[in-house]
Amino acid sequence: MKRREHILLVSLELFNNEGESNLSAVDIANELDISPGNLYYHFKGKDELVTELYQRFEVGVELLLHEGLEAKSTLEEYWLHLYVLFEHIYNYRFFFRNISDLLQKYQSIEPRFRRLMEQQSRWVEQLLTGLLEEGVIADPNLAAERIKHLTDNIMLLFTHWFQFQVLRNRKLGQHDFIQSAILQIMTLLAPYMGNLQLQFMEACLELYQREKQG
């Protein structure tokens, strides 16, 4: 059972660094210093490996979303959940490198991922509505339609911001990646906020930075 776990961890590392599609089962076995046959003993193939890694990603995300929905979190908690979501995305970033191809290749993941996105989307919409109701965001023009578009944009950041940064040759570590993503969301929302609220958000950012450094 320990070997199985080891294979998973090393695979995740390899996938994240080199891309899932660039690695064959043999490559993974070589890196692990075991034979391909042995790898196939533990996992029926790359299929089972990727699916299990996705499982872990999904569980982590759903935990966060449910926490948010059920426990009636404060907005601060909601907001800090954003950080953890991007942390999560970074840790499983191989998955977001070429999502379309990956979902096509591993079709059992596709419906699950779509469901996850829908959940996430509703979560974001609640976050925005919450910010609006609490007066953190205060703008009469923020109609339901506008909120939908903002939600889409934030979802786009979830699913493709990492790819975009790679595309622009910005090789960011976890921390810088998360920070850039949150900054991007703040840019989206900034115009709807007063100066006090903006300062609150920026304080959150700094807080998170210090927490991670210390």
Place this chain on the structure above:
Amino acid sequence: MKRREHILLVSLELFNNEGESNLSAVDIANELDISPGNLYYHFKGKDELVTELYQRFEVGVELLLHEGLEAKSTLEEYWLHLYVLFEHIYNYRFFFRNISDLLQKYQSIEPRFRRLMEQQSRWVEQLLTGLLEEGVIADPNLAAERIKHLTDNIMLLFTHWFQFQVLRNRKLGQHDFIQSAILQIMTLLAPYMGNLQLQFMEACLELYQREKQG
């Protein structure tokens, strides 16, 4: 010479509909009702095919960008160029389905694409600065920093909005795709605009819609 052109057009169609990575040289030859050997006579391989298609995309985009920069276009023209850019992106959408993998596979394209993105990025920044100077956008808080982030977000829409729509199972035709993209940009900029300017933008949208329908 006519067959060569025919191959290019059919390949573009196939790539757009099924994804470049899902098609082998044999598949393309079959669709064309010619032999693989014949295909290899005209193009050294998928490599040469894809590169030549990219070339066409690049030429089209650069034409637009240069028009904008040199001819000192009015802001209206600038804005309408956005439509045409997304039109272009849609016509070569296979390219944006999994950009990272594609650029890794066809390495001669990578530096060219990056250069193109830089140009486009500067172009967008000029558009935003222009809107600011002309008073279409009127907000004292729009510092240089904020403009950079907005530019990034718009670039993200250029490179990944199509992928995102596919991911969310929204199968849009060219027209609906362009409209959704422009709406997304408008949502970004709306809070910085007065009601009059917003109406102008929406008028642009309707105009474009009618033009394309009629």
Place this chain on the structure above:
DNA sequence: GTCTATAAGTAGATAGAC
């Protein structure tokens, strides 16, 4: 220009010995 035939390379998968 176009075809057939075939080589060469690679990924995925399994059987059977240890």
Place this chain on the structure above:
DNA sequence: GTCTATCTACTTATAGAC
């Protein structure tokens, strides 16, 4: 549990006939 050996399937690429 782990290994070696091997097989299938697929794609790219080329040589040589028509």
